[in-house]
Amino acid sequence: MTEFAADSVLVFIDVSPAGELAKSAAGLLGAASQIGTPVALIVADEARHSELATAAGALGAGAVLTADLGGADTALTVPIVDALVAASALVKPDAILVSNSIEGRDVAGRFAARTSSALCVDAVDVARDDEGVLARHSVYGGAYNSTSAATFGAPVITVRQGAVDTRAEAVASPVVVPLAVEASGAAAAKIESFDEAVAESSRPELRGAAKVVSGGRGLGSAEKFALVEELADALGAAVGASRAAVDAGYVPYSYQVGQTGVSVSPQLYIALGISGAIQHKAGMQTAKTIVAVNKDGDAPIFEVADFGVVGDVFTVVPQLIAALEAKKK
Ligand SMILES: Cc1cc2nc3c(=O)[nH]c(=O)nc-3n(C[C@H](O)[C@H](O)[C@H](O)COP(=O)(O)OP(=O)(O)OC[C@H]3O[C@@H](n4cnc5c(N)ncnc54)[C@H](O)[C@@H]3O)c2cc1C
Structure with missing residues (x-):
């Protein structure tokens, strides 16, 4: 069985509809490297696991947990939360980092509620002190900086896209661990159909743009x-x-x-x-x-x-x- 570092930080990485790692991945893994050893979780079509794991390694993930979609293409959030619950039980991380994207916020909220974890939202940085992991926030219209921490357990932290500049050192061959995920059967909104909105602009997307x-x-x-x-x-x-x-x-x-x-x-x-x-x-x-x-x-x-x-x-x-x-x- 794979051993995970005692200071592991579990990072859930969004995968785009085109099957690529979301742009937020670099910042999330960089943030994780500031406070411990990054371990990535990727939920995607099995055929994409190897390529995505290599991509996560290049961004600094020493270990990558891979889970099949498990219905994530037909149900919102719940299959991903099921995978995150399994990953968290396996890794026993010091913190769980998720992008503050629309999907990330949904996953983080559900996961925190299900596991009774502390949820720190929209962090602009993360750090560590003697007692554990801290999330830094810019609040009241940026007029104040605040710091939040959990009084027990590993905090679930959503990180604002583009906020963390640190880049983790690339790992050429990350350890890839296929994850066994048990479906919780929790109520989920079903995706019955969707229309693809094709962006006609060649400009970068506003959220996460440099x-x-x-x-x-x-x-x-x-x-x-x-x-x-x-x-x-x-x-x-x-x-x-x-x-x-x-x-x-x-x-x-x-x-x-x-x-x-x-x-x-x-x-x-x-x-x-x-x-x-x-x-x-x-x-x-x-x-x-x-x-x-x-x-x-x-x-x-x-x-x-x-x-x-x-x-x-x-x-x-x-x-x-x-x-x-x-x-x-
Ligand atoms: C609940 C709530 C939520 C809100 N949410 C948002 C939000 O998410 N985002 C947001 O932006 N606002 C938000 N607002 C509105 C916000 O309060 C301001 O009204 C808004 O940001 C003003 O936009 P502005 O600066 O473009 O316009 P104005 O305040 O009218 O400023 C225009 C500026 O342009 C300058 N100017 C004019 N002509 C020229 C020129 N030729 N060259 C150079 N400078 C020129 C003027 O000197 C002026 O400073 C919210 C308000 C409320 C109450």
């Missing part, structure tokens, strides 16, 4: 919002927006960054014509570098910006794009 360029009401119209997209394309960035820009119909709701939109933690966040209301900052304040362009020097966005330009976006941004294009030549 660079994000967002526009606000200051852009003035849907037509003029094209300037935001132009800068994003020059940088290879995803496009985001403030709620005011969404409410004004410049872009769809899926672009909204903030308390009631998407939370992002990119390496670079550029805010164009965005005032920096607390509800917007809540979704972007953990970005590593924040650049703001706003014609009002007193706009609150400058309080969190690393670089700020007080100026008109229609004057500043075309110059920035021209400079970027010139650099590419």
Whole structure:
């Protein structure tokens, strides 16, 4: 029987509908390596196990537990939670890390309820002290940092995508352990049919993007919002927006960054014509570098910006794009 390290950290890795490891895998395994020995759990079609295990090894998983779908393609969440319960019983980890994705949050909540574990949500970092694993959070619109820990048992921690930069050392041949999973028979929503939403954009997805360029009401119209997209394309960035820009119909709701939109933690966040209301900052304040362009020097966005330009976006941004294009030549 495979022995697992005493400081094992179990990482549940989302698998995309195309059968690839989700982009969040690198950050999750990197976070796990900060606090112990990463052990990955992959629930996927058996034919994909070997390839996915190698991919997880390349991201730092020394051991990979593999479970067949067990109905995960026809029922929501429960088959994955069943696999996580089996994995956790086998590994006896010090913590369980899950992506703060829609599916990850669902899995983490169900798993924590079923095993009476502590649940720490939307962590932006993890650490260890003498008593065990800690989760760090950015709360109240990024105005405070808080730390949570479990008083008993291994905490289940959902980690914000893009928040952890640490990358674990690659493992060329991870130990692969096929997992025997007993179906719990717990009630699950059934997937009866689905429509594939084909993304027509070549831009990166907002959630988890390394660079994000967002526009606000200051852009003035849907037509003029094209300037935001132009800068994003020059940088290879995803496009985001403030709620005011969404409410004004410049872009769809899926672009909204903030308390009631998407939370992002990119390496670079550029805010164009965005005032920096607390509800917007809540979704972007953990970005590593924040650049703001706003014609009002007193706009609150400058309080969190690393670089700020007080100026008109229609004057500043075309110059920035021209400079970027010139650099590419
Ligand atoms: C419950 C609740 C939830 C919310 N959730 C969210 C959320 O998830 N995300 C979010 O973004 N907001 C959210 N809001 C709304 C939030 O409070 C703000 O109203 C919103 O963020 C403002 O968007 P804005 O900065 O684009 O617009 P404004 O506040 O109108 O700011 C526009 C800025 O553009 C600048 N500007 C104008 N023209 C130019 C120009 N030519 N060049 C340069 N700068 C220019 C102005 O100086 C101004 O600072 C929420 C509000 C509530 C009550």
